Amino acid sequence: MRTVVTGAAGFIGSTLVDRLLAEGHHVVGVDNLSTGLAANLDRARRHAGARLSLHRLDIRAPQFGDIVTEAKPDVVFHLAAHVDLRASVTDPLHDAGCNVLGTINVLEACRRTGVERIVYAASGGSRYGAPSSLPVSEGVPADPLSPYAAAKFAGEVYLGCYAEMYGITPIRLALANVYGPRQSPYGEAGVIAVFASRLLAGQPVAVYGDGTATRDYVYVDDVVDAFARAGRAPAATRGLYNIGTGRQTATREVHRLISTALGQTAPPCYAPARTGEVQAIALDVSKAERELGWMPAVSLDAGIRRTIDWLRGVSKPATTALVEV
Ligand SMILES: NC(=O)c1ccc[n+]([C@@H]2O[C@H](COP(=O)([O-])OP(=O)(O)OC[C@H]3O[C@@H](n4cnc5c(N)ncnc54)[C@H](O)[C@@H]3O)[C@@H](O)[C@H]2O)c1
CATH class of the missing domain: 3.90.25.10 (UDP-galactose 4-epimerase, domain 1)
Structure with a gap:
């Protein structure tokens, strides 16, 4: 499978890159290294050879589309984001720039290249606000209570629009902590x-x-397992899946x-x-367990x-x- 991973040098993204390479896939990683570390991918770079290439680039840059066009991926895993909730309160414009405009640029690149499967790192910890009963299921309406939560949820909404307009088949993984x-x-x-x-x-x-x-609290290897399952799921599998414990x-x-x-x-x-x-x-x-065969281990x-x-x-x-x- 050919894949593009945004946020490839980050905490979850680099762990996903390791997993995809271990499964024999090809990975084109994109990261602006704003919080990610190139060193997170050192081992992957040493072992993967031509199956891994990395681009230091902002997902909002026009060149991002060229990278996707050249990679012709079967799946785009979109994890790049500004992840600092407190900073989103003090500087919501910067947060929305990365998380809303960045996601739109990723979607535009996918549309132009004809990529159908996008797996998006949604924020399960923030998208539901303060639900009246726990654990909360996917059917409970979103109620973002911070700029970070609002921007990450806006990304989900745009994925829904592109699914309607262009037939892409997004899977949104709503990650816990x-x-x-x-x-x-x-x-x-x-x-x-x-x-x-x-x-x-x-x-x-x-x-x-x-x-x-x-x-x-959910362990990163379990989360990456959910991404890997979503990436190879049949086209009929789409929508929102909670990933937690x-x-x-x-x-x-x-x-x-x-x-x-x-x-x-x-x-x-x-x-x-x-x-x-x-x-x-x-x-x-329980929905991820039923439809993705996923459980935290x-x-x-x-x-x-x-x-x-x-x-x-x-x-x-x-x-x-x-x-x-
Ligand atoms: N860690 C969690 O508990 C958690 C929970 C829910 C959702 N998420 C989501 O998972 C994803 C990964 O989060 P993480 O915890 O690994 O954080 P992280 O900061 O380690 O990873 C984010 C990566 O994206 C890169 N990045 C940020 N803005 C970028 C831009 N404009 N262009 C290119 N690259 C950019 C950063 O350099 C970093 O490598 C994010 O989308 C986040 O919203 C994380």
Whole structure:
């Protein structure tokens, strides 16, 4: 299979590239390296030979269309996005530029080249807002509560328009909170990477709010398995699929699990809750199980241990300022 992966140097994107190459596929990766790291693809570059090519490019650039035309992909996996929810609150125009206009440019490239299958990384953690019951299923209407959530959902809406107008067959994977190796411990999104890296470095950890906010944590290899299944699914398979575990875990429980894994007992610091974030979320994944044959396989305990092992091999020290999570 010939594929294009946007956001190929990112946390999830690079893990997907590894998986696609391991399955024998060809990958053309596109990334502007705004948050992604070229080093995430070092091993892939060493082993894949001509099956992997990489372009440092913004998905909004006109040349993106030429890359897709030349690649003639069977599937475009669209993961490039501005992923910082807090920054989307302070600079919604920048966020929408990447996540709305960027997605339109990806869709235009697909339309011009005749690509039918697009697999899109939607935000399951933010698209439903604050649903009245959990775990939430795909039938619950979207209710984005932040600029990031709105822009990611706008991407979904555009996919729907292009499906109607041009017959493309998008699959939207609504991802819960993804964690695992290669997630940046320096940003603001990955609670597990940030907590683990700071605790490993003996630094204080800030929990925003009272620690009771819950998330549905899903391990990156499980998420990439969902992308791989979506990429090879028959054309009749399309639409929205939640990808998570169905389970809620409170932030203070995440802190406890990581502390226990590291043999530490110090409590976290608490800081005021932040604008734009939901209090509780968990995704009902029974549709993905039925129609994609997908189920999460890695428990939170095991995933946390794997993430800690990976962080132990990372030489860059954690930042000295209190990292926001
Ligand atoms: N990590 C999660 O918990 C989570 C949850 C739901 C959805 N998602 C979605 O999954 C996707 C991947 O997220 P991630 O966690 O791997 O984040 P990431 O920041 O590691 O990956 C995003 C990648 O896209 C690249 N990128 C950003 N803007 C770009 C642009 N304009 N042009 C080209 N490349 C650009 C970045 O350099 C980076 O490599 C995103 O679409 C995100 O919205 C992630």
